[in-house]
Amino acid sequence: MxxxxxxxxxxxxxxxxxxxxxxxxxxxxxxxxxxxxxxxxxxxxxxQQIIRGYRAEVNPKALGYDITAMIRVSTQQGRPYAQYVAACPEIIDCYTVTGEDGAVMKVLATDVEHLQRIINELNAFGSTSTAIVLTTHVAGKVIAVPQADDKV
Structure with a gap:
């Protein structure tokens, strides 16, 4: 810090x-x-790269993205997905994670068929598990700067 x-x-x-x-x-x-x-x-x-940039917050529904989904991908070694994820505009967040899944992605889709196409493409990199977001309780929360005496 x-x-x-x-x-x-x-x-x-x-x-x-x-x-x-x-x-x-x-x-x-x-x-x-x-x-x-x-x-x-x-x-x-x-x-100091504490502020990394500035951007507009865009409403996905206003652009026709009616579905937000979280897709977990259990990747197999030798099946890299990073290049695909970087090029796919519908994947707006992607995290490499610990546990059974290699990656967790936040995906936008216009409809179920669109989401199915993205899932089919991701299946080339490993098995997938998809959860459609029903409600968002917290998003874009302000990141607090921890105090020196703050304990996690």
Missing amino acids: NQRIDQFDRKILQLLQEDARMSHAEIGRQVHLSQPAVSERIKRLES
Whole structure:
């Protein structure tokens, strides 16, 4: 953990995660720092790769993706899937995990037939298990900066 993270940085990180378009002047008002001081802190957080980027949050349903699914893939050695996953626009998250499954993926599909096509393609890399998301209770949660005395 970087030692240079203080209460101002914590608040700046929280505000940017809640609204990445918030102006540096508005952030300054909320954290009680000048706009140049906020800009310098944000620049430092970016250079340290604490802030990795900024992006728009897009509603998949508005684009026609009516299904969100979690697909687990039990990969077999010698059947790499990373290149396929990187090229497949419907796979929006992919994690290599411990346990019986080699990977867990978050997938968007327009309908059941579309999801079936993606599953069929993933079956080339190992057996799959799919769960369709019914409700999302937490997504895109703000990442808190742990305090030095925080215990997990």
